Amino acid sequence: MAIIGVTMKKIFISLLLAVSLHSFAECDVFLEEVNTCVEYNWTEGPYLNVGPARDFSELSVKFFDADDASEAAIDKEFIEVLPWMIMPNMQHGTRPVVTTELNDGSYLISKILMRKMMGYWEIRFIDSRDKTVLGLFKVQ
Numbered sequence: 568m569a570i571i572g573v574t575m576k577k578i579f580i581s582l583l584l585a586v587s588l589h590s591f592a593e594c595d596v597f598l599e600e601v602n603t604c605v606e607y608n609w610t611e612g613p614y615l616n617v618g619p620a621r622d623f624s625e626l627s628v629k630f631f632d633a634d635d636a637s638e639a640a641i642d643k644e645f646i647e648v649l650p651w652m653i654m655p656n657m658q659h660g661t662r663p664v665v666t667t668e669l670n671d672g673s674y675l676i677s678k679i680l681m682r683k684m685m686g687y688w689e690i691r692f693i694d695s696r697d698k699t700v701l702g703l704f705k706v707q
């Protein structure tokens with residue numbers, strides 16, 4: 568009887584956990600510090616340039632409040648989108664990107680120039696006020 572009780576309790580807890588996890592909006596990247604979800608799509612690329620190639624990648628980014636089930640785009644002017652390269656012995660950025668706010672409240676990040684090298688690129692979301700990294704994703 569006690570064993571069944573414990574098992575039932577475990578099932579109940581895992582069910583509860585599953586339900587509560589799904590009640591949150593689905594974030595591609597969750598910026599916990601500012602309770603903001605990021606939804607992103609590559610509209611060009613991502614291109615990892617080799618040799619003399621200079622193909623710019625382009626990313627559309629939408630920010631929305633993590634508690635907002637309707638996922639309405641919010642203004643996040645203080646968040647900077649920064650391509651960042653992690654190499655075995657160093658890290659570095661690239662040329663500045665161009666950020667354009669679109670009519671639907673999302674942002675188009677263009678002129679992203681990434682070169683293929685020993686390591687991998689991340690797209691970082693930086694709080695431009697204090698330069699902290701709020702979140703990131705790895706470019707696949």
Ligand SMILES: [Cu+2]
Nearest residue numbers: 652654659684
């Ligand atoms: Cu490099």
